[in-house]
Amino acid sequence: MSMGHERIKELFNTVLVRPPSREFPRCVSTHPLRNTVDLNLALRQHEDYVNALQEEGIEVKKLPSLDGFPDSVFIQDTALVRAPGRKALISRFGEPSRRGEEASIREFLEKLGFITVNVEAPATLEGGDVMVTDAVVFVGLTTRTNVGGVEALKSFFKQEVIAVPTEKVFHLLSAVNYIGNKTVVIVPELVDPQYFRGFKQIRVPLDEAYAANVLYLGENRILMPKGYPRTAEKLRKEGYRTVEVDVSEFRKCDGGVTCLSLPFLLI
Template sequence: MMPMSRSSGELFNAALVRPPSREFPRCVSTHPLKDTVDLSLALKQHEDYVSALREEGIDVKKLPSLDGFPDSVFIQDTALARALNRKALISRFGEPSRRGEEASVREFLGELGFTAVNVEAPATLEGGDIMITDLGLAFVGLTTRTNEGGAEALRSFLGQEVVSVPTERVFHLLSAVNYVGNRKVVIVPELVDSKYFSGFRQINVPLEEAYAANVLYLGENRILMPQGYPRTAERLRREGYRIVEVDVSEFRKCDGGVTCLSLPLFLI
């Protein structure tokens, strides 16, 4: 059974993950070091990521790797799942090469008792463009991966206010801003218009550490973040957060971060 009780500021306490497939080095990426992806190291880093989540009390459920889909390790993009009402919005990828990844996630969630709602064409919606809060409010990036139809599908599914955020400088909204509880966001203001988050305390990430804006809030003032970004880590500690750092260098080469590697079962 998945833990269902919610502790202070917790957005989720269970998540799905999927290890990298053999084709992972062929990921869709604009990163200059994409051709240096080390699959063995990526597998090790993924194991360490899962261990970090489990050590923080997250119930991690692991799907098998998915051959034929190089980007399938980035399971966050496949769906938005709500544990309390056992409903899941299944993505329709804006990146055509990734269409099909969602099928096994839909099946797995069904086995956990979730009812699936599909995003229908021509709408597109990817999980990396969805920012959930515990305030009855969500945000969705309008990007090359998520369109207005996808935003409307999200509004219908959540039944709450969803703010659309035009996002052009990164391909997913969560590459530039993430909610970390306590009515606060971690944000790179050079990459996304901060006016959309005017009701939040904004913790600015230096542009040279922009990758560190992609953080995963674990509740109880705990943040999982990529290793190697000392200025951002220090700013978060000054805000009262406990930092858990993980090495995700190989996933960065594939334009992925710590949020991308897990699909939370949200307690909203």
């Protein structure tokens, strides 16, 4: 039975993280500044990100960095993890260079006692395309997640799963995120708002589109990238407390605050 949105304070209280590997500057990215990635700065920013989560009461489980995988810091993409029932759906990356990252995640979760299910070829599914809410799960149909991946997700979640065609960003969560209270932040120019009709929509200006990638920590707290004052002000006016972190080096690799942690979902 799914919980009503008024009864759940948070979607998770534990996350898995892993710091960037030495190869991080070779990340897969379309960002114009991708050749200026500073590994040492990225390592410091990752520490600050972890500290911010811990200061907000989130339990952080840390894995070692994964040599040979430049994008492995973006751990969210590797799996969907549900604490109730101890089940995990292990991704199959749509980006071929990332295939293999998920193996150590599967191993770690199995050691914790999770039952793992693999997304099988030719299906692809990446966590950055999955937006979990209290009642419904949305999944982007993108270059990274295909129809087979959507079907795998439907088998995994008891909640209704809605597929959202997404062409202007490579992950759904680059354009829309759930922030509790039956509310989403959304860049309407990047994803069709009609799919989220049942939700209050806080619209992010297109020139601050990166700020739509926010992580809801429960109890009206939002972790968001630093440097997007209009979006931060909008959120504060709606009664949210914003926790801002500098993730400039991860932005250069097309990643954001959701990408850097794998939540153990409570639903």
